Amino acid sequence: MRSEPHLGIVGRAAPRVDALAQATGRVKYLDDLSYSGMLHGKILRSTEAHARIVAVDTSAAKALPGVHGILTGEDLPVAFGLLPVSQDEHALAVDKVRHIGDPIAAVAAEHPDIAQRAMELIEVTYESLPVVTTMTEAVETTEEPIHGDGPRNNRDREISLEFGDVDAGFDIAYHIREDVFFYQGNNHAALEAHGALGVVEDDGRLHVFSSTQVPHYLHRILAKVLEMPESRIRVTATPTGGGFGAKTDVFSHELVAGQMALITGRPVKFVLTREEVFYAHRGRHPVLMWVKTGFTSDGRITAMSFRTFIDGGAYGSYGAASLLYTGQLQTITYRIPAYRFEGVRLFTNKPACGPKRGHGTPQPRFGLEVHLDKAADDLGLDPVTIRKRNLVSPNTVTVNHLRITSCGLTECIDRVVADSGYLDKRRHLPQGHGIGFAIGAYMSGAGLPIYFNDMPQSEVMIKVDRGGGVTVYSMAADCGQGSTTMLATVVGEALGLDPSDLVVITADTDLTPVDLGSYSSRVTFMAGNAALEAALKLTDLVLTAIADELDIDQDAVEIGHGVVVAGDREIPWAEAARIAEARWGLLVTTGTYKPPKDIKGDYRGAGVGPSPAYSYSACVADVKCDPETGHVSVERVWLAHDVGRAINPLLVRGQIEGSVHMALGEVLMEEQTFRGALHSGPSLLDYKIPTVLEMPRVESIIVESIDAEGPFGAKEVGQGPLLPVIPAVVNAVHDALGIRLDAIPLRPDKVLAALDDLERGGPGRYGPTDLPDYTFRSPLRVDPPPEAVTV
Amino acid sequence: MEPVTLTVNGATRRLFVPPQRTLLETVREDLGLTGTKHGCELGECGACTVLIDGVPILSCLTLTVNATDCEIVTIEGIGSMTEPHPLQRSFGEHGAAQCGYCTPAMILTAKALLDRDPNPSEETIAEAIAGNMCRCTGYLSILSAVAAVTEENQ
Structure with a gap:
């Protein structure tokens, strides 16, 4: 959908709505979160490029004082993958490791140093397999394909059109x-390494915070791998310290943080080291x-x-x-x-x-x-x-x-x-x-959405409180690209309000309606359109209420800067919102966006x-x-x-x-x-x-x-x-x-x-x-x- | 545990820390000042920069015990949401932060430069921040943000 901006809010070179929070160090990234009683997680990664796992002995690590949880592949046996056609990963290796750095086991302990020591005590017995490192080798090698076996060999996907x-x-x-x-x-080399924090909330539900660009997909895959209904899981994407696509997949540490919180009953935080980021890669x-x-x-x-x-x-x-x-x-x-x-x-x-x-x-x-x-x-x-x-x-x-x-x-x-x-x-x-x-x-x-369905790709909700305050709810995750500012600007232009005066709640599966995520450059077009639709519906409610209140034609009423203009009268926004609430009840509007089908x-x-x-x-x-x-x-x-x-x-x-x-x-x-x-x-x-x-x-x-x-x-x-x-x-x-x-x-x-x-x-x-x-x-x-x- | 006395953002802090504890860990975990970031923990990215006696230092490579009796300034110490430092305001106005992860360190590094040279050239600003990586902005807006608050531009 398109609309013409006339207030100059859209088109203005304005600071991000979170600019001062960023510049004063107040923004809380994943690693800045901490809970009392929180455990620290570490992931043991493969030192072999291609090997069968014969045994993983965690007994010495389990006996180490301060260790509260250890997970290996058998604890999370459900395969996953972000694309429905590629369900070829496990949270922790099952049966085989396929590259140096592949996750094998996870530890949660009182202190990162204890977790580190516990990892060193885990003994992995490997049976080495032939290693393929180049595309030519991948084409030529016939023994022990990296995935499965048979004629597909090391071919993942082929297309010929x-x-x-x-x-x-x-x-x-x-x-x-x-x-x-x-x-x-x-590599993306985002400055913030990936991280996730799992917490079992007071209602018994699992809450996973993650530095992710795709809270919706994380929500789906957590439910699948942890074998829990989505309604028992809440995902919050923390402000991402750079994404560039690095955080659009779902990773071992996110699933393990959730499971570890469930088995220990305590908050558990995993933050990757820079070295691990290069192994997680994508x-x-x-x-x-x-x-x-x-x-x-x-x-x-x-x-x-x-x-x-x-x-x-x-x-x-x-x-x-x-x-x-x-x-x-x-x-x-x-x-x-x-x-x-x-x-x-x-x-x-x-x-x-x-x-x-x-x-x-x-x-x-x-x-x-x-x-x-x-x-x-x-x-x-x-x-x-x-x-x-x-x-x-x-x-x-x-x-x-x-x-x-x-x-x-x-x-x-x-x-x-x-x-x-x-x-x-x-x-x-x-x-x-x-x-x-x-x-x-x-x-x-x-x-097209990754999981084919006929539901919208982006949904936005707007609510107005009795002081005229406007809150915009969207699952769009700001990975630095400014999607939160974009939402505030689009809604601000439609309502005549300064973007920095709006509240934008984002990227939380309990609070916000679905947006598929910050990938494929989709957010401005899709979440922006959904936000605009919701904002125009709200504008319509307010203008109609004012026209009714003043008993004038609706064409004579329009949105101005912080006001509703009715002829020669200017009604402050907050007052106009109260008149509208009296007329309509709770002021909540929604907007959705679905791409045209014929493209x-x-x-x-x-x-x-x-x-x-x-x-x-x-x-x-x-x-x-x-x-x-x-x-x-x-x-x-x-x-x-x-x-x-x-x-x-x-x-x-x-x-x-x-x-x-x-x-x-x-x-x-x-x-x-x-x-x-x-x-x-x-x-x-x-x-x-x-x-x-x-x-x-x-x-x-x-x-x-x-x-x-x-x-x-x-x-x-x-x-x-x-x-x-x-x-x-x-x-x-x-x-x-x-x-x-x-x-x-x-x-x-x-x-x-x-x-x-x-x-x-x-x-x-x-x-x-x-x-x-x-x-x-x-x-x-x-x-x-x-x-x-x-x- | 070793006893240390630090002045952090103007306040004297007396702590007991293990000898291997880095200043980054102390600032973030013992003092709760999470505006200082860790990006690599190996002194490569600059995101953990704090000012020690006015000089930008990588806190991930500094042992807390070696900072005893020093004056440490973190991003929380130079301005607030209501009274931001001119650099903090300028970074927003020039779009010099996108994800914001490198921003506190970048601002502290720039502040140290302006404190010793209130009118640096663009080349001098670039040299000063060359140890601070930013993956989002391409640095140009950062140069503009710093240049805007030199003495002659204020």
Whole structure:
């Protein structure tokens, strides 16, 4: 739903509603909670990468004074997984461990040091199994698959889809180009480590506090694994000290905290160490990809074939969706008349990958945007022209049945190209200095819920008290993105109240109506729409009551700043609310949001990719590269993002700048790598993220396409701006040194290897050449929608 | 247990602590000042920064017994919701906190800088906060928030 803001509350660059609480240290994160009599939990983790558990002897640990509870796999035997199709995890290992760091046992003790000592007293007898650490090994190994057995081997998920006649598209192509790329995996590195606290409340119900982005899913999975009805469990998501997708899965420590509280009768807190965070992981999948595209002589795409191999680590997690995301969203920026996507997710004996900011799309976006840069060179076009010749148009449908509505992509491109002087600088900067360009797009929320049902994805309730105070209830979890401020701003605009005067109760299954969670950039669009609907219903109740009271036409009554305006009279909000309560009784309204049903196709895999609206971005990056050391530094970034409408431009800019930071980490330095199956450096000293000294100037350009269905026209900004930055930097390195780096991060050794290749008369390339020897099943052929442009 | 005397946010505190207890544990668990955060417990992220005699120090790497007789300032000691320090207000106004987890340490580090150099350049501000990681903001709004409260901008 959409409404027009007229009070200037929406659109104002205002501080977050919790800004002072944050800056004064008053915000209570998970680890800041404590209860009298609280026990401290620790999790014993596997030292083997792949092994059968022969025995776990906890007798010595149990005998240690101060130890109150010990759990092993047999205590929580129910398998779980966030996706219904991937029920392959246990709270604590049952039968097998599958990566170094896999949870085996848990201890609760009077003091963390006692819990630590108890862990050291637990004896685990392993029977080692063959270890698989690379995707090639995963494809080739036939003995002892990581999960199950039989012909599936180490294949988790496979997808093979073809939309339109791809061979015909290649047949009519004037030019065909193929490339292979590799995108290394990386970790979210949120500053707050994960944690959970279980408490049995006075009514005997279990209360689990957790640093989670998805209290609703935690609620479901706690009920499943602990074998209790959901009504006996309360979940509260504490303010999250950074999420980025890290806290959208359900983890061992959350389930164990709940069970431990139940068996000991005492509050029990688990907080992961930084090392454990790297084992819990669920970060970016390493992706090896191959792309082949046909073009007309003037650069129009005739067909595309995209193949991805994604390294899932040891568990499914969100991987079935991650795999589809590596193929589904290529079509929302470019008009691709025929498209084939084949992908496979493989299990390896490493921590499970999952969703990280951009979920499954930064990897193919990197490949696609570098591929197009090369194709432009092949065809004698500039990188802007080749893209503009292929852009999707607003209000169209893609070949894979995705509905495009508002699209400010052309404006994003024009703004960054003009502001940066890209076309004049390209190929004209001195050696070692380059400029690169790329675009991207992302969803404003996944169109389908993870657990298929017809209920709303987001529900909001508003209540007014007798002093005129307004409380908004929503399960949306603020992971730093500002969802609480967004809710207060949307409701504030509708009611004419300052956002900081509203009370917003969030993320608590006892108190708040369901919102599915802070993932897929869904909260502004979905919870925002639900909040707007509830607020407009409340506005209607108040205006009707005032019109009745004054015996005037309702059209003569409207909301003003803190008042209801009736002709020349201004009735203070609190008084207006009292009049309305006298007229209607308790002032409570609700709003819900469910995405439209017609935004998806009807084929296996069609559930991933549809969104009620897509955000669009364009980026230009200015880089300097030292040919002696191979060091790449990013000097300046221009980033234009179509957010639909900026509900709070200060927070929108913050998401753009934060996305640029995270993207630069991924393209320049961050990598979750392993020596065999052992993490190369599970600490923030070894795992480098950009500091302030690596951060360039960022020119954030907000483009507003005013989406017809978004709340006040808004779309997402939390993830989309990350996408074009990575390929823009890689393309800039080509402009600077004439080399093509088809594998990221751009470590200095790769830059030097490519320079060396150039010097020896080669193409000046660093990157993969081969794909694993893997035969995809023949693709499921899907007819494009009649309105899509086809071959 | 070792006896220690600390001045924390202006108040003298006499405590008995185990010799291995870190100042981070003492501040958070013994004194209940949870505005000081732990992000890594290995001196990597800077989230546990407190001021010891005016100097930003990683409290996770400092033994409480080594801080005896020192003057310690935590985020709770520089301002409140009703009377915030100018930096605390400025961080909100510039969107310099998103998840807020690094914010107390970042503000204390900036305060120490401004106390010794009331008019730092942007480069000086960046160098001062280079040991404090922020994963949300990309730091630019933090630089603006600090620059806004230098003496010449006030």
